Amino acid sequence: MTRIGVLTGGGDCPGLNAVIRAVVRKGITHYGDAFLGFRYGWAGVLEDNAIELTLEETSGLLPRGGTMLGSSRTNPYGTDDGPARIRATLEANELDALIPIGGEDTLGVARRLASEGVNVVGVPKTIDNDLNGTDFTFGFQTAVQIATDAIDRLHTTAESHNRVLVVEVMGRHAGWIATYAGMAGGADAILVPERPFDIDQVCDHLRRRHARGRSFSIVAVSEGAVPIDGTMELGDSGVTTDAFGHARLGGIAVALEREIEARTGFETRMTILGHVQRGGTPTAYDRVLATRFGVAAVDAVERREFGTMVALRGPEVRTVNLDEAVAEPKLLDPALYETAQVFFG
Numbered sequence: 001m002t003r004i005g006v007l008t009g010g011g012d013c014p015g016l017n018a019v020i021r022a023v024v025r026k027g028i029t030h031y032g033d034a035f036l037g038f039r040y041g042w043a044g045v046l047e048d049n050a051i052e053l054t055l056e057e058t059s060g061l062l063p064r065g066g067t068m069l070g071s072s073r074t075n076p077y078g079t080d081d082g083p084a085r086i087r088a089t090l091e092a093n094e095l096d097a098l099i100p101i102g103g104e105d106t107l108g109v110a111r112r113l114a115s116e117g118v119n120v121v122g123v124p125k126t127i128d129n130d131l132n133g134t135d136f137t138f139g140f141q142t143a144v145q146i147a148t149d150a151i152d153r154l155h156t157t158a159e160s161h162n163r164v165l166v167v168e169v170m171g172r173h174a175g176w177i178a179t180y181a182g183m184a185g186g187a188d189a190i191l192v193p194e195r196p197f198d199i200d201q202v203c204d205h206l207r208r209r210h211a212r213g214r215s216f217s218i219v220a221v222s223e224g225a226v227p228i229d230g231t232m233e234l235g236d237s238g239v240t241t242d243a244f245g246h247a248r249l250g251g252i253a254v255a256l257e258r259e260i261e262a263r264t265g266f267e268t269r270m271t272i273l274g275h276v277q278r279g280g281t282p283t284a285y286d287r288v289l290a291t292r293f294g295v296a297a298v299d300a301v302e303r304r305e306f307g308t309m310v311a312l313r314g315p316e317v318r319t320v321n322l323d324e325a326v327a328e329p330k331l332l333d334p335a336l337y338e339t340a341q342v343f344f345g
Contacts, residue, residue, distance in 0.1 A: 009106030014282035022294025151185030171222030
């Protein structure tokens with residue numbers, strides 16, 4: 001019997017509960033494993049705050065959003081004794097391996113622990129879809145569907161009032177959500193972190209559209225999108241950072257609302273979707289992908305493929321080295337953005 005710890009770190013994400021359910025179901029029924037779930041990410045490991053995960057405890061989780069274990073952005077390497085406390089907790093609970101489910105920060109901690117001898121198999125989680133080594137992360141498709149539904153709804157109110165509507169979606173480093181949702185929802189401009197935008201060019205797109213007789217427009221923008229230096233003032237937003245040093249983003253839509261209306265004369269309003277993109281039940285695609293990841297993670301533990309992350313490569317789920325997974329963000333495919341540009345303006 002293998003004793004395995006499980007945690008969910010970073011922002012909550014549709015499909016987390018499906019992973020937990022799959023890990024426990026496969027581990028108990030096929031290998032006779034035992035599982036301990038740490039509460040609130042790495043904070044739970046630091047504080048030895050855990051619950052036993054059984055078939056009964058994880059029953060009915062598949063359609064539930066969020067995470068039954070809770071989550072946090074705690075960084076064990078933010079304190080000198082953090083890594084030692086992690087190892088002490090694992091030893092005290094006689095755990096043979098750890099399955100952390102998270103994004104670049106959670107798995108970045110996992111990579112460092114793996115290099116120090118901790119038996120780790122990671123599961124990639126981020127609605128931003130910006131983790132290297134995997135074609136898709138669970139939660140992304142759900143976030144895209146929520147954003148697309150919002151854009152569909154905003155079309156009708158924009159048309160009714162002859163307005164430009166700016167829709168801000170998540171995406172710190174990468175514009176996957178904005179591009180997928182913008183394409184699916186028929187946005188007239190899509191602004192992403194990978195391509196600093198020229199506000200004059202954006203306004204020209206909108207003017208051309210209106211000159212053709214269209215009285216409304218939709219602009220989809222990632223929260224991490226920025227203007228080309230010197231082309232637009234963003235103002236002082238009093239930015240703060242989290243435990244991993246990331247700026248807490250949000251608000252580019254506010255600046256765009258102001259600038260577009262001032263430069264074009266078109267009445268402009270903005271909507272920031274924010275955390276609604278993470279909430280609620282996961283789509284069927286994300287439930288299936290999360291389940292496949294959970295099963296594959298337990299299989300990897302049994303094969304002792306530590307220091308790895310499960311990943312989707314084409315139609316297959318396989319393991320990749322954690323070093324590859326967290327080396328750098330997976331940025332938006334340029335070809336996909338070029339396809340989206342065909343429909344701008």
